[in-house]
Amino acid sequence: MKAICIITFVLVFSLPIFAADEPNSATEIPDINIIVNKANFVAYYQGNDGKARVKMTITSKQGQTREREFIILRRDDQDGGDQKYFVYFHKPVDVRKMVYMVHKHAQLQKDDDRWLYLPALDLVKRIAAGDKRTSFVGSDFLYEDVSGRSLEEDTHELVDVNDFLFVVKNVPKNPDTVEFGYYNVAIDRTNFVPMKMKFFDKQGKLHRVIESRKVEVIQDFPTVVKSIVSDLKTGNKTEMEFSDVKYNIGLDEDMFTERYLRRPPREAMR
Amino acid sequence: MTQPKTAATLLSAMWFAAAISLPAEAVSDNAKAKRSFFSNLPEVEIHGFYEMRAGYRLRKDRYEKDMSIMENRFQLDLSSYLDWGDIKFKGDVFGDLVTEQADFDLREANIFTRPFDFMDLKVGRQVLTWGTGDLVFINDLFPKDWQSFFIGRDAEYLKAPSDAVKVSLFSDFANLDVVYTPQFDPDRFISGERISYWNSNLGRLAGEDAIIHTDKPNRWFRDSEIAARLYKNIKNYEFAIYGYRGFWKSPSGQNAAMTQVLFPDLNVYGASVRGALGKGIANLEIGYYDSADDQGGKDFLVENSQMRYLVGYTQEIGRDFTAGLQFYVEQMLDYRQYKRNLPAGPAKDRDRHVVTLRLTKLLMNQNLRCSLFTYFSPTDKDVYMRPNVHYKVSDNLAVEAGANIFFGDYQHTFFGQFRNNTNIYTGIRYSF
Numbered sequence: 001m002k003a004i005c006i007i008t009f010v011l012v013f014s015l016p017i018f019a020a021d022e023p024n025s026a027t028e029i030p031d032i033n034i035i036v037n038k039a040n041f042v043a044y045y046q047g048n049d050g051k052a053r054v055k056m057t058i059t060s061k062q063g064q065t066r067e068r069e070f071i072i073l074r075r076d077d078q079d080g081g082d083q084k085y086f087v088y089f090h091k092p093v094d095v096r097k098m099v100y101m102v103h104k105h106a107q108l109q110k111d112d113d114r115w116l117y118l119p120a121l122d123l124v125k126r127i128a129a130g131d132k133r134t135s136f137v138g139s140d141f142l143y144e145d146v147s148g149r150s151l152e153e154d155t156h157e158l159v160d161v162n163d164f165l166f167v168v169k170n171v172p173k174n175p176d177t178v179e180f181g182y183y184n185v186a187i188d189r190t191n192f193v194p195m196k197m198k199f200f201d202k203q204g205k206l207h208r209v210i211e212s213r214k215v216e217v218i219q220d221f222p223t224v225v226k227s228i229v230s231d232l233k234t235g236n237k238t239e240m241e242f243s244d245v246k247y248n249i250g251l252d253e254d255m256f257t258e259r260y261l262r263r264p265p266r267e268a269m270r
Numbered sequence: 271m272t273q274p275k276t277a278a279t280l281l282s283a284m285w286f287a288a289a290i291s292l293p294a295e296a297v298s299d300n301a302k303a304k305r306s307f308f309s310n311l312p313e314v315e316i317h318g319f320y321e322m323r324a325g326y327r328l329r330k331d332r333y334e335k336d337m338s339i340m341e342n343r344f345q346l347d348l349s350s351y352l353d354w355g356d357i358k359f360k361g362d363v364f365g366d367l368v369t370e371q372a373d374f375d376l377r378e379a380n381i382f383t384r385p386f387d388f389m390d391l392k393v394g395r396q397v398l399t400w401g402t403g404d405l406v407f408i409n410d411l412f413p414k415d416w417q418s419f420f421i422g423r424d425a426e427y428l429k430a431p432s433d434a435v436k437v438s439l440f441s442d443f444a445n446l447d448v449v450y451t452p453q454f455d456p457d458r459f460i461s462g463e464r465i466s467y468w469n470s471n472l473g474r475l476a477g478e479d480a481i482i483h484t485d486k487p488n489r490w491f492r493d494s495e496i497a498a499r500l501y502k503n504i505k506n507y508e509f510a511i512y513g514y515r516g517f518w519k520s521p522s523g524q525n526a527a528m529t530q531v532l533f534p535d536l537n538v539y540g541a542s543v544r545g546a547l548g549k550g551i552a553n554l555e556i557g558y559y560d561s562a563d564d565q566g567g568k569d570f571l572v573e574n575s576q577m578r579y580l581v582g583y584t585q586e587i588g589r590d591f592t593a594g595l596q597f598y599v600e601q602m603l604d605y606r607q608y609k610r611n612l613p614a615g616p617a618k619d620r621d622r623h624v625v626t627l628r629l630t631k632l633l634m635n636q637n638l639r640c641s642l643f644t645y646f647s648p649t650d651k652d653v654y655m656r657p658n659v660h661y662k663v664s665d666n667l668a669v670e671a672g673a674n675i676f677f678g679d680y681q682h683t684f685f686g687q688f689r690n691n692t693n694i695y696t697g698i699r700y701s702f
Contacts, residue, residue, distance in 0.1 A: 058635070066637075066665050092665035093317055093701045103506060111546060113506045120426040122399040126508075128550040130586040138636035236635070257503065259440055263382060263390060269351065 032158045035166050036151055038192040039185070041080065044148045046221055047247035049075040051267055054242055058139050061235030067091050068137050071244075071268050075251045081106045084256040085147075088268035099261050099268075108150055117261040124261055133178055140229045140238040145210065164189055175202070188215075191222045207233050219247045318346040318702060325422045325695030328673075333466045333477025338693035339421045340367035345377075355383030368464060377431055390438040397429045398436065398449060400499050400510070402544045402553035404628060405643060406598050408578045409512035409540040409557050411497055411519060412449075415458035420465055420674055420688065422695035430458050444502040451495040451516070454487045456533055459520040460688075468687035470615055471528055475681055475690065485530045487517055507545035512557070514538040522573035523563065534572045535562035550585030567604025570611040575603040590632035598624040616682050623649045637662040645685060652678025652686035671696040 030038075056068040069091035075084045087100040099117040111129035118125065132144040153172060160167035166189060171182045181202040186195045193215055199208035214226035225242045255265050325339040343364040350357045360378040365371070380394030401410040405428075418427035434451040460467050461484075466477035487493030495516030502509050514537065521531035540557030557578045564572035582596035602608060605620040625648070630641040643656040658672035673694045678686020 060635075064664075092662075094319075094662075094666075094668065094699075096317060111549070113546065120397070121429050122397045124399075126544055126551045126553075126584075128584045128586050128592065129546070130592075131589055134589055135636060254440075258501075258508075259390065259438070259445070263356075263384075266351070 029158075029161055029166075032156050032168065035158065035187060035192070036156045036168060039168075039187045039194055040148070040151055042192045042222075043194055044083070045076055045079045047076075047219075049073070049247070049249060049251040051244065051246045051249055051251075052242045053244045054240060056137070056139050056141075056241075057239045059237045059239075066138070068139065071270075073251055073255065073265075073268055075253065075256065084253070086256055086260070086264070086268055088264050097264075099264055101256060101261055102147070103256065104147055106150075108152055112147070115258075115261060122262070124258055139240075140208075140231045140234075140236050141210075141240065145229070159184065165195065180207070193222055193224060207231070218245050221247055312350045312352050314348055314350045316346070316348055318344065319699050320344050321424075321697060321699040323423065323695060323697035325693050327690070328692045328694060329690050331466050331477065331690035333462070333475065333479055334464060334691070335368055337368050338464070338691070339423070339695055341365070341423075355381055357381055388440050390436075390440075392436040392438075395431045395433050396436065397431050398434065399429060400447070401512075402508075402542045402555045402582070403580050403598075404582060404584075404594055404596060404626065405645075406580055406596060406624070406626060408555050408580055409499070409510075409514070409538065409542065411495070411514045411516065411536075411538060413455045413457050413519060416460055416520070417458055417464055420460070420691060422672060422674055422693060422697075424697075430455070444500050447499045447501075449495075449497045451497075453490045454493045454495055454517055454533065456484075456486060456517070457519045465688065465691050468682045470682070471524075473615060475687065482521060483530045484521060485525065485532055487533055493517075507543060510542045512538070512540040512542070518561070518573060522561070523569075524571045526571065528571075532572070534564065536560065537562055540578075547583070548585075550583055553580070553582045555580045567602075567607035568611055570608070570613060574605070574608050577601045577603065584628075588631075590636065592628075592630045594626075594628040596624075596626040598626070600624075616680070619649050621649060622684065623647060634661075647684065650678065650683035650686060651680065652676070652683045654685040654688070666701050667698070668701070669696070669698045 051071065051073050053071050054069065058066045058068070068089070070087050070089045073086040077083060083104045085102040085104065089095045089098045089100075097119040099115075101115045101117075103113040105112055114127040114129070116125045116127055117123070130143070132147065132149075133142050135141070136143050136146050153174070154170040155173060157169045157171075158166060159169045165186045168185050168187065169182055170185065172178050172180070175181070179201070180199045181204060183197055183199040185197050187193070188195050193212060195212045197210040198206055201207045208229065208231055210227060210229045212224040212227050214224070215222050216225050217223070223242070223245055225245065226239070228237060228239045230237050249267065251267070254260070255267075321341075321343045323339055323341045323343070325337070327334070327336050327338050330336075341364055343362055345360065345362045348359040358378050358380050360376075362375045362377060364373055364375070366373070376395055378395055378397060380392055380396045382390070382392045384390050398412040399410055401407060403410070407414070412432050413430035415427050415430040419425075432449070432451050432455045433453065434449050434455075436447060436449045439446045462469075462477050462479075462481040466475050469476035469480050472480060495514070497514045497516070498512065500511050516536060517533040518536045519533070521533060522536075523532040523534040524530065525532060537560040538557050539560070540555065542553065542555035544551065544553040546552075559576040559578060561573050561575045563569070564574060567574040578601070579599045580596060582594065584592065584594035587593045600622040602618065602620050609617060625646045626644065627646075628641070628643045630639065632639055639658075639660045641658050641660075645654040647653075653676070655675040656672065657675070658670060660668060660670040662668045671694070673692070675692050676685050676688040677692075678689060680686050
């Protein structure tokens, strides 16, 4: 199952925000590479590890809702490099106790390693690398929203600056591999939290929006605790809420192995 | 061939109740105990499902009912997490119109504990799986329920539980799992009940008219099974070697009078590797089946020794669309002895080749899953197809429909013998 994608997204948004040493003055505008690197770092690599309980509410155009609830554990092998994710599902009940584990590789040409554990069968399944632009667990978040999109995949251009935000336009280097034409990210100038992402289709029409609705400071790290993605083409929405967010809890590397797939660590269960 | 083992079940239930109430009893002060009895009781997570499932044969079978399944099933799944370990209980109550019986199937009743950093321990009734095959098993010698598989129950029921102790040891060098089953747990094999089959003694298809009688090894501790796996992950390539000492899991021999089928001694030695290759996942597994009661292959009443090979590859071939291909070979050793000693009747080929293909496509926000699993044997000239459509109406409610389709050129081959059991089924499940 595609559940994998969520992890990355969660990570990105739940990670501590880069705390700038000094507030930028309105006149001081860093280089575009510094901006995107800081935002990427804030989004995916804050703290050595982290944990969050995630509740997802998927609402269809007709108003029907479905829920996903899972605990996500993350550990960085090195900042800006490889990472490990462990997702333990609580809801829906038919996938309760299912575990999805990812060893994410930062290198562009190396696919992530992914596993799924199905408790009713005691089965550890290896999952083939997939298209990262597909839905994560049936939500409107895509795998790449969750696991992060490499900065090398796009060209970046600073298109707008106001008192609060940098707006960066990102154009894919290989347009055939993605469904969008380009996307703009509005980044908070004080803490580099990505606040809004707007995806435009190949005709230049807005078709997908991800917004950070609530940001809290947790253990000194600014953390997005509520975000919403709207798919303007289908009319569907997915809201994602984070609770019990903790950083630097000392997760051992061994927790991301088959031993813990078969019997998850307590940290993942409650 | 469900075996309710009622006494064992009752015992485990009582044991479960006792185990979760232990912490409360440990409180010495009476008054305090009373006051805090309920608050001290560990939290028990209660889940399960209710399911209705109906299926019919598509071909007339003179030995079986037209109805292939007509079942109401309730599963209760209790788990509790204590400081020293986890307790788990999962059982199904079901009533079925095909057998006209109500039954209880205890799926799990076990304790899990982590006594040392380097050791995990799971004791009791449990479902066990290892190995790399997809619905093909070489080194996974834990019991399977082929009857459930063929009549269209959920794939979860292919794995029958074991009453066993599983010890897992972890180290930087490698990890070791040892599973000890004190009393042999055979497959829930095809016995003629519900599913018709090729009966070589009668030289024809048979079913309810010729239920297989078994002489099952059933002495505690003497007729035990032991299975081990030594494994290591090297750069996310998963290597494992396996060993098993026990019995053929489904009947693979007969007594001299040919009135009872037997589970002859079996030792298995094997190895596997699994990891990323190109855009997909590749797996390779081999096993040597040492039929210990017939090492020369001369005894025509007992299955010969075999080599088994499996190679597989899974890849995403489109958006939410996955394909998995496997090639499996079962090679009879001592084939010349087999041919020489075979009495009348059709002889098996030395090699049995099977190709499997799994196609899975997710649609409608992944709420609709369409899948097809096909076994095809070019040597036996037979096919088994498992199409299934599964739709999640809501987070709690799912409906599905599927079929088990068998065909083959011959009546006596592995899948060909089941051709009159071809069936369609539909089910609805409410999970809580």
